Amino acid sequence: MSVTVMVSDLVKRYGSLVAVNDVSFSIEKGEIFGLLGPNGAGKTTTVEMIEGLRKPDSGKIEVCGIDALKQHSKIKEVIGVQLQSTTLWDKVKVKEIVDLFGSYYQKSLPTDEILEQVAISDKQDSYVSTLSGGQKQRVALALALVNDPEVVFLDEPTTGLDPQARRNVWTIVEGLRERQKTIFLTTHYMEEAEQLCQRVGIIDHGKIIALDSPGNLISTANLESAVEVTCRSEDAEAIFTNIKGVDKVSKEGNRYILHTKESSSILRELTHLTDENKLQLEGMSVRQGTLEDVFLQLTGRKLRD
Amino acid sequence: MKVLIRQTALEMRLFLRRRDDLFWTLAFPAFFIVLFGLIYGDTQWGPIRAIDYLLPGIIVMAVMISGIMNAATTFAEEREKGVYRRLSVTPLRKHIILGAQIISRYVIILVQTLLLLLIGILAFNISIVGNYAVFWLILTFGGLCFLAIGFSLTGLMRTAKSATPIAMIVFFFLMFLGRILFPVDVLPKALEYISNVLPATYLNDALRLIVIEGRSIGDVWLELAAIGGWMVVCLILAIRFFRWE
Numbered sequence: 405m406s407v408t409v410m411v412s413d414l415v416k417r418y419g420s421l422v423a424v425n426d427v428s429f430s431i432e433k434g435e436i437f438g439l440l441g442p443n444g445a446g447k448t449t450t451v452e453m454i455e456g457l458r459k460p461d462s463g464k465i466e467v468c469g470i471d472a473l474k475q476h477s478k479i480k481e482v483i484g485v486q487l488q489s490t491t492l493w494d495k496v497k498v499k500e501i502v503d504l505f506g507s508y509y510q511k512s513l514p515t516d517e518i519l520e521q522v523a524i525s526d527k528q529d530s531y532v533s534t535l536s537g538g539q540k541q542r543v544a545l546a547l548a549l550v551n552d553p554e555v556v557f558l559d560e561p562t563t564g565l566d567p568q569a570r571r572n573v574w575t576i577v578e579g580l581r582e583r584q585k586t587i588f589l590t591t592h593y594m595e596e597a598e599q600l601c602q603r604v605g606i607i608d609h610g611k612i613i614a615l616d617s618p619g620n621l622i623s624t625a626n627l628e629s630a631v632e633v634t635c636r637s638e639d640a641e642a643i644f645t646n647i648k649g650v651d652k653v654s655k656e657g658n659r660y661i662l663h664t665k666e667s668s669s670i671l672r673e674l675t676h677l678t679d680e681n682k683l684q685l686e687g688m689s690v691r692q693g694t695l696e697d698v699f700l701q702l703t704g705r706k707l708r709d
Numbered sequence: 710m711k712v713l714i715r716q717t718a719l720e721m722r723l724f725l726r727r728r729d730d731l732f733w734t735l736a737f738p739a740f741f742i743v744l745f746g747l748i749y750g751d752t753q754w755g756p757i758r759a760i761d762y763l764l765p766g767i768i769v770m771a772v773m774i775s776g777i778m779n780a781a782t783t784f785a786e787e788r789e790k791g792v793y794r795r796l797s798v799t800p801l802r803k804h805i806i807l808g809a810q811i812i813s814r815y816v817i818i819l820v821q822t823l824l825l826l827l828i829g830i831l832a833f834n835i836s837i838v839g840n841y842a843v844f845w846l847i848l849t850f851g852g853l854c855f856l857a858i859g860f861s862l863t864g865l866m867r868t869a870k871s872a873t874p875i876a877m878i879v880f881f882f883l884m885f886l887g888r889i890l891f892p893v894d895v896l897p898k899a900l901e902y903i904s905n906v907l908p909a910t911y912l913n914d915a916l917r918l919i920v921i922e923g924r925s926i927g928d929v930w931l932e933l934a935a936i937g938g939w940m941v942v943c944l945i946l947a948i949r950f951f952r953w954e
Contacts, residue, residue, distance in 0.1 A: 495727060
């Protein structure tokens, strides 16, 4: 696989604040790469430096093998950009603006096809100013895709959207993944990173503190998971506490939560207990660690504090 | 070239959809000429009728409204909203943006002037004594010049909020010193020197020489050259200080 975006030792300072501190990563062709971090972590600064909207103080950026800092205008043809907030002319119609943006590029996709792709065809004759937040965001996506770009930059594509609209955006991004598009996405929603990204860089205070696939990040963090189960037996708590691998048992009425790092062996043991008719167990469920927990473990803070 | 045409077409369409813009550039100057026509009627100012003297001035005022007040402030507002920031990550170049703005606004200035002329001719018996072709040539120079002035000012307009006051200051400065609604002799000597080199003065003088006195193009070449000079300088400033955000 070839590298589509390569960023090395990127630094951006605002006065004494180091907004982006020695950030390096690369994105392979066809990959969805996510930068996950709280507000103010340096996500937007990083993505906007790659897009050419901000100048880094030092570092190197290559997009499709082109030096993005020296040959910025060449990059513009091959990238598609969705800014954190996209504002367009109020009195422009959806179809008009997609048409117009298409004319800016040497190569562009037919407007109908783009509108179809982001599911906004039914609003093509509406003024942009009359659209809902989710619809506006889909228009912004359309504009990012109009030149059939080599790499698409999505800066917090679902921030401020309701759950339904968020899911619509995810569906569109998943469609892009099927079509092997290279995507760089920033987000402060861990579900979004888990759902969409093949690899995730966790960024905090301008530094990338972890970088791997969501699954690997969670498993290498060796997180506590929890097995929840309901049991009416009197001696349940004592039995649970004695199971090997259970770190702690907490109880709410008849509902027990078994904290552990080895949820699968605990499940086996619980099944065993039921089989031997020692305990009557109901409503068993497992809660696995999430990227949120990974972030908490790495920084001691919650993602959305 | 294709991009320039499409961008210009979009700007024209956007203009027609904005009621504010239509009011200030078309209705407001028309209201002015009707008002002055009704006030002065056939009143004479020395050898000429007041309304004959005022028509070229009102045309210059309308051109300044289009160029400085309307075009520049609308651009500054759109820029603050982030419209041009989004365009800056496409291959679209700033020359195309400025070009489309200026061409579309120039067309609007032509329509606006035509409207004022028609009202003047039909309602108040005004006639252009000189050559119509020369009149439109002067107007083209003047229109492009004031658009260039307007867009050079957008470099100074840091925010949308500061855009209107900046445009107002320049507009009223030119209104009072540009001999638009009153002749030169009411100005103090010091101000007269400043007045003499203002683009509004050159445009007024050139239009009056053609409209009222019926002179030929040979008599207005100095004015045309001066307007052209202002235009080139301001266009360079507009490109140099163009800001995407």
